[in-house]
Amino acid sequence: MAEITSTLRLPEEDRVTLEGWTRSPKVSAGAVLRARIVLGSADGEGTSPLARRLGISRPTVIAWRERYRLGGIAALADAPRSGRPKVVDEAEILAHTLEAPPPALGITHWSTRLLAAQLGIGDATVARCWRRYGLQPWRRETFKFSTDPELEAKVRDVVGLYLDPPEKAVVLCVDEKSQIQALDRTAPILPLRPGLPEKATHDYVRHGTTTLFAALEVATGRVTDACFDQHRHQEFLAFLKKVARAYPRRKLHVVVDNYATHKHPEVEAWLQKHPRITLHFTPTSGSWLNLVEVFFSIITRQAIRRGTFVSVKDLIAAIRRFIDAWNERCHPFTWTKEPNDILSHARPRKRTSDAGH
Numbered sequence: 001m002a003e004i005t006s007t008l009r010l011p012e013e014d015r016v017t018l019e020g021w022t023r024s025p026k027v028s029a030g031a032v033l034r035a036r037i038v039l040g041s042a043d044g045e046g047t048s049p050l051a052r053r054l055g056i057s058r059p060t061v062i063a064w065r066e067r068y069r070l071g072g073i074a075a076l077a078d079a080p081r082s083g084r085p086k087v088v089d090e091a092e093i094l095a096h097t098l099e100a101p102p103p104a105l106g107i108t109h110w111s112t113r114l115l116a117a118q119l120g121i122g123d124a125t126v127a128r129c130w131r132r133y134g135l136q137p138w139r140r141e142t143f144k145f146s147t148d149p150e151l152e153a154k155v156r157d158v159v160g161l162y163l164d165p166p167e168k169a170v171v172l173c174v175d176e177k178s179q180i181q182a183l184d185r186t187a188p189i190l191p192l193r194p195g196l197p198e199k200a201t202h203d204y205v206r207h208g209t210t211t212l213f214a215a216l217e218v219a220t221g222r223v224t225d226a227c228f229d230q231h232r233h234q235e236f237l238a239f240l241k242k243v244a245r246a247y248p249r250r251k252l253h254v255v256v257d258n259y260a261t262h263k264h265p266e267v268e269a270w271l272q273k274h275p276r277i278t279l280h281f282t283p284t285s286g287s288w289l290n291l292v293e294v295f296f297s298i299i300t301r302q303a304i305r306r307g308t309f310v311s312v313k314d315l316i317a318a319i320r321r322f323i324d325a326w327n328e329r330c331h332p333f334t335w336t337k338e339p340n341d342i343l344s345h346a347r348p349r350k351r352t353s354d355a356g357h
Contacts, residue, residue: 162335
C-alpha cells in the first residue's frame with residue numbers, strides 16, 4: 001500500500017519559530033521533536049519515512065501533525081499534568097528560618113533537612129529558598145563593641161593620622177605578634193601537584209616560640225622588625241629605641257594598642273626624654289585600627305602558617321627573609337574610612353521597636 005502524504009500548510013512566521021526551536025538549547029527535547037514533525041510534514045515527508053527518521057511511531061507523527069493542524073503552535077505545548085500542583089510558600093520558609101527552632105528539637109539553628117521535615121516539604125526546596133535570599137543559618141560571625149570612654153577621641157586621633165598625617169613627620173603602626181611557634185612536621189610535606197594540593201601531616205613537633213615586634217610605616221609600607229623571646233616592657237622599650245634609630249631627627253607618631261607594657265612607667269619616662277616620639281593609643285577592643293595588624297595577617301598567611309621550622313633560629317631567619325623581601329616590594333597602606341563611618345558602627349544601636357531580633 002502506497003504511503004499517503006499529508007502536507008501541512010505552514011505559515012512563514014510559524015516556520016521561523018519552529019526552526020528556532022530546533023536550534024535553541026533552552027527548548028525542551030519534546031518541543032524540538034514536535035517542531036521537527038511539523039516541519040517534516042510541511043515539507044511533504046510521508047508519515048512512515050518521517051517516523052523512521054525521527055525514531056518514533058507513526059501514531060505519534062499523526063497525533064502531533066493533527067494537533068498543529070487544529071491549534072497551531074500553541075497546540076504543541078505540553079498538556080497540564082494531572083494532580084494538585086505543588087505550592088511552596090517561601091514566606092513560611094523565611095519566617096521559620098528567622099525564628100529560633102522549638103526547644104523540643106534541642107538545636108540552636110535550622111538545617112535544610114530539619115526545617116523541611118518541620119514544614120513537610122523537600123530539603124532541596126528549603127536550600128533553594130535560602131540561596132535565593134542569602135540565608136546561611138549555619139554561619140555565625142562575632143563582633144565586640146568598645147567600652148572605652150574615650151572611644152570617639154581615640155578613633156578621630158588615629159584615623160586623623162592616617163587620613164591627614166602631620167607634615168615632616170612619620171606615622172608608624174607598632175605592635176607585637178607573640179607566641180609564634182616554630183613547628184616542624186613529623187613527615188616531609190608532599191608538594192603541590194596538578195589536581196592535588198600541598199599536603200602536610202596533622203601532627204607536629206614544637207621547637208619553641210618567638211615574638212615579632214614590627215613597626216609599619218604607613219606612607220611606604222616599609223617594616224622595621226625585631227624578634228624577642230618575651231614581650232615585656234623591656235622588649236617594647238628596646239624596640240622603640242631601634243625604631244627611633246631607624247628614623248633619626250624625625251618626628252614620629254606611633255600608633256599602638258592598650259597593652260600594659262606600652263604604658264609602663266619606664267616607657268613613659270623614656271618618652272618624656274624623647275619628645276619627638278608620640279604614642280597614639282587605639283580604643284579598647286579596637287586594635288584592628290592599627291594597620292600593622294594587616295601586615296601580621298600577610299606574614300602569617302604567606303610565610304609562617306605553612307612553614308616548617310626545626311628551631312626558633314630557623315623561624316626567625318624565615319621571618320627576616322620575608323620582611324627583607326617585603327621591604328623590596330612594599331607599598332603604602334591607604335586608609336579610606338572616615339571617623340564618622342567607624343563610630344556609627346562602633347557603638348550598640350538603640351532599638352527602635354520591641355522586636356526581639
